[in-house]
Amino acid sequence: SRKCSSLMPSFTTINHSQDEGQMKLIAREMNQSETAFVHLKDASTLTFALRWFTPTIEVNLCGHATLATSHLLFQSYREQYKLDDRSILKFETLSGTLIVQRLNDGTDALQMDFPRGDPQAIDLDDVTLKSLAQALSLEPSKIITTDFCATTKKLIVEIDSVDSLRSLKPNQDALLAINFGSHNVRGVSVTTQAQDLGYDFASRYFTPWNGIPEDPVNGSSHTILPLFWSRKLNKTTFKAFQASQRSGDLLIEIAGDRIKMAGTCRTTLSGNLFL
Numbered sequence: 001s002r003k004c005s006s007l008m009p010s011f012t013t014i015n016h017s018q019d020e021g022q023m024k025l026i027a028r029e030m031n032q033s034e035t036a037f038v039h040l041k042d043a044s045t046l047t048f049a050l051r052w053f054t055p056t057i058e059v060n061l062c063g064h065a066t067l068a069t070s071h072l073l074f075q076s077y078r079e080q081y082k083l084d085d086r087s088i089l090k091f092e093t094l095s096g097t098l099i100v101q102r103l104n105d106g107t108d109a110l111q112m113d114f115p116r117g118d119p120q121a122i123d124l125d126d127v128t129l130k131s132l133a134q135a136l137s138l139e140p141s142k143i144i145t146t147d148f149c150a151t152t153k154k155l156i157v158e159i160d161s162v163d164s165l166r167s168l169k170p171n172q173d174a175l176l177a178i179n180f181g182s183h184n185v186r187g188v189s190v191t192t193q194a195q196d197l198g199y200d201f202a203s204r205y206f207t208p209w210n211g212i213p214e215d216p217v218n219g220s221s222h223t224i225l226p227l228f229w230s231r232k233l234n235k236t237t238f239k240a241f242q243a244s245q246r247s248g249d250l251l252i253e254i255a256g257d258r259i260k261m262a263g264t265c266r267t268t269l270s271g272n273l274f275l
Helices: 020-030 063-076 126-135 162-166 172-177 225-233
Strands: 011-014 035-042 047-053 088-093 096-102 110-115 143-149 154-159 187-193 201-207 212-215 237-242 248-255 258-263
Touching: 020 035, 020 047, 035 063, 047 063, 063 088, 063 096, 063 110, 063 258, 126 143, 126 172, 154 225, 162 187, 162 201, 187 225, 201 225, 225 237, 225 248
Parallel strands: 011 035, 047 088, 154 187, 201 237
Antiparallel strands: 035 047, 088 096, 096 110, 110 258, 143 154, 187 201, 201 212, 237 248, 248 258
């Protein structure tokens, strides 16, 4: 199984096809890291349209809101959509078609199949590197490498240790003020090896550009971190740790040009939204 834990809450609206402006207003009112909006497109193929919004902006990919949406469909809409434990859900999104299905391993886990990002090494000039280190409350000498994924617009910052990772105190305004030149950075994933903790790597993820100071356990950054670490560790399956205050574990597999991760959900709030 490929499992992740301790996901940030998300809010999902089912059969929602409101205009974009109203979606943004609802997401702002819900004030979760992501609000998902889903509606059925093709019952014969179980294809749904899915969009995700933070309180301030629409995002191209969100792991935990996809997991929550799939959980609700399997839990509360089985009869309406004629679902069973072998059903395969297809979501049309800004990141292409995403596939979700049950693992049927006795845990009710749902496996998500996401596109794999391809981060490439970049050299930041001394001024930018110093500004980045200061914004993270980090000594510049502790930054080992920097990589950027143009597809996901995420910057990977490899640093020297888990202790340094835990001690980061990012200044959101300072991050937003950095000029990354031609690289349109919309999120910063700071990562380090973590074998001493029993993991392949650990990370923290900051995206003030999307209205989220720190995402406790972020799925989309883990579509690019596996390939980054695969090139360094020469492996394709990983046990990862997100070292936020809430923290979380992820088991991830690289499958060609896709990333597979899975998790379980529990519904904590259900009701009607009156517009």
